[in-house]
Amino acid sequence: MDQSILVDAVAKHMDLLEKISIWALLLSLAIAWAGLQKKDITALGLTFARKEAFAGAVAVYLFANMIIIVLFLRLGDLFRLVDDKTFSQAFTRLATHTWIMNPFGYFGGDGLARTYSCEGFGLLIVLWWLCHASLSTLIDGKPTRVHLLLIGIFLALGLSAMLSVQRVGWIVLSRAPQVLPKNITDSISSTLAERSVATYLGIGVGALLFRVTHLLQRRLRPAQRHHPGG
Numbered sequence: 001m002d003q004s005i006l007v008d009a010v011a012k013h014m015d016l017l018e019k020i021s022i023w024a025l026l027l028s029l030a031i032a033w034a035g036l037q038k039k040d041i042t043a044l045g046l047t048f049a050r051k052e053a054f055a056g057a058v059a060v061y062l063f064a065n066m067i068i069i070v071l072f073l074r075l076g077d078l079f080r081l082v083d084d085k086t087f088s089q090a091f092t093r094l095a096t097h098t099w100i101m102n103p104f105g106y107f108g109g110d111g112l113a114r115t116y117s118c119e120g121f122g123l124l125i126v127l128w129w130l131c132h133a134s135l136s137t138l139i140d141g142k143p144t145r146v147h148l149l150l151i152g153i154f155l156a157l158g159l160s161a162m163l164s165v166q167r168v169g170w171i172v173l174s175r176a177p178q179v180l181p182k183n184i185t186d187s188i189s190s191t192l193a194e195r196s197v198a199t200y201l202g203i204g205v206g207a208l209l210f211r212v213t214h215l216l217q218r219r220l221r222p223a224q225r226h227h228p229g230g
Contacts, residue, residue, distance in 0.1 A: 001081055003082060003083060003085070003086040004086075006078055006081055006082050006086065006090065007082065007086060007089045007090045007093055009074075009078055010075065010078050010079075010090045010093045010094055011093045011097065013071050013074055013075050013078070014075075014093070014094065014097040014099055014102065015097075016071060017068065017071055017072075017099065018097070018098070018099035018101075018102075020064060020067065020068060020071075021099070021101050021124070021127060023064075024061075024064055024127060024131060025127055025130070027060070027134075028127070028130045028131045028133075028134040029130070029134070030042075031053075031057050031134040031135075031137070031138070032130070032133060032134035032137050032213065034053075034137075035053070035134060035136075035137025035138045036137050036213075036216055036217060036220055037220075038050065038140075038220075040053070041053045041056070041057065041138075050138075053138045054135065054138040054139060054147065054150075055150075057134070057135060057138060058135055058150045058151075058154060061131050061135070061154060062150075062153060062154060062157060065154070065157040065158065065160075065161055066157065068161050068164075069157065069160050069161050069164045072161065072164035072165050072167070072168055073164050073167070075094070075168045076164070076167045076168040076171045078090065079091075079094075079168065079171045079172055079175065080171060084178065084179045087175060087176075087179040087180070088179065088180060091172065091176070091180070094172070095107075099120070100120070100123065101120045101123040101124050101127065102120040103120040103121035103124060103165050103168075103169070104120070104168065104169065104172065105117040105118070105119075105120050106187075106188055106191070108187075109187035109190065109191075114191050114194050115194065117191060117194075118191050118194040118195045118197075118198050119198045120198075121165065121195060121198060121199050121202065122198035122199055122200075122201050122202030122203075122205075123202060124161075124165070124202070125162075125199065125202030125203055125206055126202050126205050126206045126209065128158045128161075128206065129205075129206025129207065129209050129210050130206070130209060131154075132151070132154065132155075132158075132206075132210060133209055133210045133213040134213075135151065135154070136210070136213060136214065136217075137213060137217060173188070173189065176188065
């Protein structure tokens with residue numbers, strides 16, 4: 001296969017992942033705001049009536065999640081297809097991409113570079129929690145079995161997306177020692193501690209965000225009962 005095309009494909013897949021993540025961020029914020037206000041959902045060209053908003057939003061999220069899984073699976077396979085001479089170029093495209101949520105970022109081994117290189121996976125987890133929190137604002141009262149089923153599917157796809165990200169990392173790290181300079185490989189491997197910390201921070205921040213959303217829902221309910229026309 002043409003190696004230059006494979007390297008370009010790595011960059012294009014990262015470009016698309018960046019666009020989807022930005023789109024998901026803006027959509028989740030719009031849904032959460034409208035959900036807390038008990039209004040119909042209008043965001044990014046999508047409109048859902050309040051009674052249909054949960055089903056519509058979860059369908060969009062599930063579809064986007066499946067696309068993300070496929071893109072990460074493709075990324076892993078691209079790194080299996082590139083030859084040893086081209087691996088360094090493909091890795092450079094992956095590691096230095098401008099996507100702020102890039103889970104494979106690497107910009108050097110010094111302290112500051114290690115910090116901002118390793119936050120991507122944690123930010124993706126926070127984004128997942130934000131989407132989850134926005135869905136919860138569309139559930140009025142106690143969740144039904146349908147709500148729980150769809151949220152369960154959303155959770156399963158989220159975990160699958162995390163595994164697809166890790167698969168890319170495993171493939172890259174398994175090939176790196178044979179094709180990259182030892183000092184670069186050792187420096188990349190040494191960032192695993194920071195990446196683990198960022199992952200746990202992402203889980204904690206995301207869970208806190210979800211909790212805050214629920215508290216806001218509870219605070220808004222009494223006011224809406226007293227002011228039904230507001």
